[in-house]
Amino acid sequence: MLDYSFHWRQAFRALPEMLSGAWVTLETAALTMILGTLIALLLTVMRQLRNPFLRHFANTWVSIARNTPSLFQIYILYFGLGTLGLHVSSWFALVAGITFNNAGYLAENFRGGLKAVPDTQMRAARSLGMSAFQAYRMIIFPQLLRIVFHPLSNQMVWAVLMTSLGVVVGLNNDLTGVTQELNVKTFRTFEFFAIAAVLYYLISKTIVIVARLLAWRLFRY
Structure with missing residues (x-):
């Protein structure tokens, strides 16, 4: 039989x-x-260039980010660099690891988004006397944003959930870290992690709702 006494009052305090x-x-x-979005945009540009070094560098980044676990990337940054004498904080390893992964996935989203914008859009813009930068800023990028907006919001939810990996490298001031500290002090595992799960759920749903409202506001026409 279940032999566990719930103490929700202690958890809610x-x-x-x-x-x-x-x-x-x-x-x-x-x-x-x-950071991931900025790097992803840079990687997207590099993948369009004729320079083989920059193109292969960007493709390698995307390939590694999309085909290795985020946990391994964080481990390498925290423990791997530590073995080489380069010690970084838990928070830095977490941010760098998730950013690396975000950039890879977002760069692939941006590449797909660019392919979805017809080439005739650029040619039409240039025929009107626009520079390449003006054409991208005023014609291509708004259409690209419409295409990748929802994948961006999904990636934000993913980033929120992946911050929980910080606990494996000693981060103790985020939601999972705080929950684990409270669990160690009180041994009320179910109560604290149940509340943490609800908080993660609420954060994720809020991001999705805000993204839908923004999409309705930005892309009504």
């Missing part, structure tokens, strides 16, 4: 501390998305 950890989780995920 720690809710402010867990909410503080949830905010750190959201900040970390947002930072990895910003």
Whole structure:
């Protein structure tokens, strides 16, 4: 028979501390998305260039990011660099690992988005006297954003969930880290991790809802 006494009151008393950890989780995920998006745009440009070194570098980045576990990437940054005498913080290893992975997946999304924009759009823009930069900024990029917007929001949800991997390298101020610390102190595993799961769910659903509202506002026409 089930022989476990639930103590939800003790868990709910720690809710402010867990909410503080949830905010750190959201900040970390947002930072990895910003950095990942910028790097992904750069990788997308590099994959279009004729320079074989830059093109192969970008393709290698995308291939490694999409075909190796995020946990391994974080381990290599934290423990691997440590064995070489390059010690980084748990938070830095987590941010760098998720950013590396984000950039790879987003670069592939951007590549697919660019292929979905007809080549005639660029030719028409150039025929109107626009420079290549103006054509991308005013014609190509708005269409690309419409195509990749929902994959971007999905990647943001993924980034939020992947921040939980920080606990394996000693991060203790995000939601999972705070939950694990409380669990070690109280041994109320089910209660604390159940609340943490609800918080992750609420964060993820909020991101999806906000993304849908933004899509409705930006892409109504």
